Each structure stands twice: as C-alpha cells, then as structure tokens.
Amino acid sequence: MDIENRNHIEQLMLAFYTKAIPDPVIGHYFTHVINMDLEKHLPVIIDFWETVLFGIAKYKSNAIAVHQHLHEKSTFEEKHFEQWVKLFQSTVDELFQGEKAELAKQRALSIATVMKIKTIHGESPIGH
Numbered sequence: 001m002d003i004e005n006r007n008h009i010e011q012l013m014l015a016f017y018t019k020a021i022p023d024p025v026i027g028h029y030f031t032h033v034i035n036m037d038l039e040k041h042l043p044v045i046i047d048f049w050e051t052v053l054f055g056i057a058k059y060k061s062n063a064i065a066v067h068q069h070l071h072e073k074s075t076f077e078e079k080h081f082e083q084w085v086k087l088f089q090s091t092v093d094e095l096f097q098g099e100k101a102e103l104a105k106q107r108a109l110s111i112a113t114v115m116k117i118k119t120i121h122g123e124s125p126i127g128h
C-alpha cells in the first residue's frame with residue numbers, strides 16, 4: 001500500500017518515533033535535549049509531511065530553525081543525521097510501497113542533507 005492520506009502519515013510517524021525515541025544514537029534529543037511531548041509534536045510533524053508529500057499548505061513554521069536551535073543545545077554530528085535517515089527509510093519500507101513512499105524517502109534524505117549543512121556546517125548549501 002502507498003502513503004495516500006493523513007492517516008497513513010500518522011501511522012508512519014508513530015512507527016518512526018517508536019524506533020527513534022529509544023534509539024541509542026538519536027533518542028536523547030527527544031528525551032533529554034528536550035523533553036518532547038509526542039502528543040503535541042505528532043500533529044505538527046504530520047502537517048509537515050502532508051505539506052511535503054501532498055502539497056497541502058499546512059506546515060507554516062521553520063523546521064530548519066528548530067533544528068539549528070537543537071544543534072546549539074547539543075551539537076549534531078553526521079552520525080545523528082545518518083541514523084535519523086536510516087530509521088526513517090526503514091520505517092517507510094516496512095509499511096508502504098509506491099510513488100509517495102519513494103518520494104517520502106527522497107525528501108527525507110534531501111531535507112536531512114540541507115539540515116546537516118545548515119547546522120553542522122552553519123551555512124547555506126546554495127551559498128550566500
């Protein structure tokens with residue numbers, strides 16, 4: 001089954017955080033760097049992915065800035081982004097297949113790459 005609607009995104013995100021929160025490489029960001037309230041966070045992240053996958057203009061904040069702030073609290077390294085992408089890709093593959101599933105994996109990687117450059121390297125990938 002492909003990712004077709006908000007319910008599917010919710011299912012994907014619940015499965016992702018079930019892996020990410022106890023993860024030895026990135027879990028502490030959700031539990032110690034901040035104390036994330038998953039019930040509040042989920043609707044925001046689901047909006048984000050509805051915007052990314054279906055072009056529905058729901059997410060209006062700045063996800064990069066949120067992660068720049070996290071980076072200031074506890075420095076991001078390559079390994080954190082690698083692990084985040086690995087967990088995200090494997091969760092998509094376990095639950096969905098099709099065009100949107102492929103798009104989700106591609107977008108996750110490209111956004112993670114931009115985020116990595118703007119946090120770890122502190123600059124814009126297109127150069128200013």
Ligand code: HEM
Nearest residue numbers: 026029030034044045048061063066080081084108111112
């Ligand atoms: C090193 C990898 C990552 C870690 C450890 C991480 C961790 C976190 C944490 C702890 C928050 C909550 C921040 C807060 O509420 O103050 C958050 C928010 C969020 N993350 Fe990540 N993240 C990572 C990568 C990514 C990537 C690659 C994406 C997108 C493809 C992403 C999308 C989001 C979004 C949309 C939010 C909500 C931002 C908002 O509140 O407006 N994250 N992340």
